[in-house]
Amino acid sequence: MREMLRAALVIARRDFTAVVLSRTFILFLLGPLLPILIGMAFGGLGEKISSTDLRPMVGIAMPASETARLERAHQRLTERMGDQALVRLRRVPLTPAPREQLARADSAVVAILSGSVAHPILTGKPDDLDKMQGDLSLIASAAQAEHTLRLVQVERQEVATSLGAQAQARLLIGRVAQVVMFFLTILLAGMILSNLVEEKTNKIIEILAAAVPIDAIFLGKLMAMLAMSFVGIAFWGGTAFAIFLALHGSASGLPAPAVGWPIFLILAVLYFAMAYTLLGSLFLGIGAQAATVREVQTLNMPVTMGQMLIFFFASYAVDHMGSPAEVAATIFPFSSPFAMIARAAQDDVLWPHLLALLWQAAFVALIIRVGVLLFRRHVMQSGGRWWKNLFRNTTG
């Protein structure tokens, strides 16, 4: 075992330096930052777009007094319910008929309210009527009871914490952690698919296979790619944190996950490592069977789809803590890291994490072993049925 780890480290070191010291690694590091930089550059535009009022505009074709009553009612309700809650109103001429006004090319309203406050008539497309009918009924009712309607004042009692809000925040943290972990895994683990192609095309594999067990080659490659991922994550994470601090001043206002931020971050790193090595060992095993880069590229699509399915499963589970689906997601090795990080955000019990990490590590070892045996069987054309050699020594 010691010899295998030593050999794995030699291979990991070679792979790591080959990747990190290459010019393309700078592009790899800067790549994910481009969307952030572009986002910041176009931030003003984005804000402008998001502040554009997209609420539907309804024309009021009523006598002036009626219209004024509706506008006052609209004003009162907006003060209570917020800017974005109700449709917008605009005065339109009483003639021609609403149907004709809506048919004109320069019409700026979605529908027209005519008749009177007591008997309003809304003209428009059925879908729009469905959406706006309730709003206009409320406004008209408020207008009709203009002098008698008294809005009740709600007394405020402020508290420092609310468990419901905390639960919501933790759910959000769990979701965000899952998404971040998933994207990092999908971005980084996919690279492992083509990892053995270099050795195969350059005929180096025989030199490696003659010197060290193939398990060590696989493990070394995984270690190198994981280390490279950590360099990337440290760079991206550091940059993102610096941007966050620059924009918000401090991180003290953030809600805390159930296990607290320090443990949560440690668990996030560990679960990422597990998610990465679980998928990575699978990809390495699949990619090792491919003879050319083209074959690897063909494999990319089904592999990505598989990752998506796992993510959807884990993401469904996050909303259903303790449900059979959530338990299944924590047990199924490939979804386990994603489900467990969401659990760490919502539940402060720590022992399941130790269990989950051991479980996931066992599967990493198992998948590597199966990958190695399949590689020996199909690529090196050596060894018998893989399941017969699963727990045998690997020293040739």
Place this chain on the structure above:
Amino acid sequence: MNGDTPAPPLRYALEGHSLVKTFGSFRAVDGVDIAVPAGSIYGVLGPNGAGKTTLLRTLLGIIDPDEGVRSLLGDAAPLRMARQVGYLPEERGLYPSMKAFEAIAFMGALRGLPLKQGRERARAMLEGHGMGGAIDKPIRQLSKGMAQTVQLFGTIIHEPRLIVLDEPFSGLDAINQEKLEALIREQARRGVTILFSTHVIAHAERLCERIAIVAGGRIRFEGTVADARDRLRPQVRLRTKASDGAWRRALPADTVVEDGAWHFALPDDGIEPLLHALLRGHAGIESLSIERPGLHDAFVAIAGEATARQMEEAQAREQDA
């Protein structure tokens, strides 16, 4: 017996008994028995496709045999002894972006040599062989011959007890072949066991103490080069003044005439009875030579004319390339 008793010296560096390796229905190695004496230079001779590479890979533990047992430096699990073995595969392979000295040190590190030490040795080796200018060059910038030399240095950087070379002369020009032969002899002088495969009989004849002739996945001959030659009787070439006479009855039955001379294998009872007959019959001996057959003749006799021709063609193709 106590723990301090030194282990008896190893008789065979590599052994294989009843080795069988099949690929589908093709038996690449078909019941091979082989024993490479420790400290010897041992050649595995055979045409392309004879099963040489598969045999070496099986002995080294790169692939497992379907049947049979093997032992490498006394261990039945070959990879356990990997640190004491150097292997140059037939298909040369190096990381193109690696610098020459790093590539050598990396290959040493795979076999347990600390990287720092490997780098120092690699620099010294390259400088010592007039390749100082290549030390910091990436492999992709080296010529094919230089890259092969780098790989060879990577094979011996960790000072192995056993060196296995699969077709080491393939692709090398005459000068580099000579250098490689010198290097093999130098390693052998240090007590290293060397096993190499080749389809060029001349290399085996010049270097090897023992050889195995392989054809069709089987070992057709195993022994010293002298043993192989002894399989054939020496050839007699006789030129006489007279073309006919009673003395002709004394010539062996397999005698043929080539370029005006009599050719035949040395009779079992030696040359003296024939000489007496020639003198008595006034044949007039112009010249008489007894030639010991070369390894090539022995190979033809052992492996067959077709196999020998196959090897010669492969060699010619390589030279053309």
